Amino acid sequence: MSKRLPSLAQLVSDAAGRFHDRPALAGHVGVVTYGELDTSARHWATALRQHGVPQGGRVGVLGNRSRVTYIGALAAAYAGAAFVPLNTKLHLDRVRRISRLAELDAVIVEPDALGVLDLLLEEMPSLKLILAPESVLTARVGGIATCDRTTLPVNAEAPCLAPDRDALAYLLFTSGTTGTPKGVGVTQGNVAAYLEQARARFAFAPTDRFSQMFEQSFDVSIFDLFVAWASGAAVHTLAARQLVAPASYIEQEGITVFSCVPSVLSLMKQRNALRPGRFASVRYSMFAGEALTVENAREWAAAAPNSVIENQYGPTETTVVVTGFRWCSRDCREYPNGYIPIGAAFPGVDARIVTSELRDVAPGASGELLIGGPQTVPGYWRDGTLTRERFVDLPTDGGERQRYYRTGDLVRSLPSGDIAYLGRVDHQLKVLGRRVEPAEVEAIARQVPGVTDAVAVGWPLEDGRAVALTLFVLASCGDEQLSGEVTQSIALRVEPFLVPRTVIPCREFPTNANGKVDRAALLDTLRESALVAT
Structure with a gap:
């Protein structure tokens, strides 16, 4: 980069100086002002540095959607270290693998996760410090230093505001095809470039209220948290039960910046929650992580009539998002497979x-x-x-x-x-020796009344090869008539080998920890059913 961009720590520290008494966090975790956020993060960062956590070192943040996990990520940034989300919502075996692969220097633990920590310690041989809510951990941790967060000194050192641009800012682990999580180390330079794009692209204000829908193990949470904090805005957190049905929360909290995976819209639509004009407070809506259908975009545009709507795209390996498409409800163009485009690349990408x-x-x-x-x-x-x-x-x-x-x-x-x-290139299938793009069949199914989403998989298998398609549809009813209508609609528009052999209505789709539809889990249900049948 031609210029030195501010780091995560600099942006939040600067905002805390300007908006000391304004809420930085709100929602199910309670209200935390910028002053309180900044003070806690500085204290914890001081402990990390005093116990030898180096610049670019790794700090695990163990918990899920709590004050500790939000402040902990900022504390790592203040210390010039990389934060590593250890999401207790994930399967314990996956958290154990991540703990081992990350080679953690320290771990910050929320109260509810102390029991999980006990099961992970053997995976953390390089651990120098445990920052926990109480200091009664010595019986478990042997020679590892421990600090009680509630008794740290108030004369904390200043945070590390100018880390090297090649040092790690955060380390996330995504699913690997071999079953071993893939570590994606995002540098200070990577995230600084993203934050510059995000802040230039939108006119966020200190009065904005950001939703916090994404798990911290999903990189779009960088937008929810750090873009909001860099703007002096409030991050409104949602409890787990509200994530699949956020409509009432958006209304009650007056959310102005809403961001989620598109499958949440399908669930909201299924619950008849996308009523026209319902979310008048929303100024900006960003959707990422999955393909956004034209139908869902139109439904949301009617429900949030005052909002700019943007479909965004970006793998974890490219730091949050790198392209965007502004959706206009008056746009009547036809788009491939019924998906909104992912737009044009951001400047410099x-x-x-x-x-x-x-x-x-x-x-x-x-x-x-x-x-x-x-x-x-x-x-x-x-x-x-x-x-x-x-x-x-x-x-x-x-x-x-x-x-x-x-x-x-x-x-x-x-x-x-x-x-x-x-x-997806890797979602392409061969059915009876012919290459199939599942999205083509899914797009046709979504046009059938009563269907809000669809996922096609290659099933059944013979000698390990798909001989037909099976289609799962998200629908409020599960009768045979709907399955027949979907099959008939597809048969009118594609070659016979593309017509699903079976259509299975579902009330909901399984999702992974990032909220994306889990295709592998759908295939597992078919395999299990086949085993039961035999």
């Missing part, structure tokens, strides 16, 4: 569409999306083999070489210059 041989496609042709630029991370944490597989160095138009992340997303460029999302 280099988006390329390439063939399987990594050659640029012809204009309008489909291919895999590559992302390069200041938001693209250097590679995977402690995994050179996977880094070489998913990151490539290619020549640019200027002749120099640049590193790109291979997203695995199938896209094409529209005449407008926007990028259309077509589906």
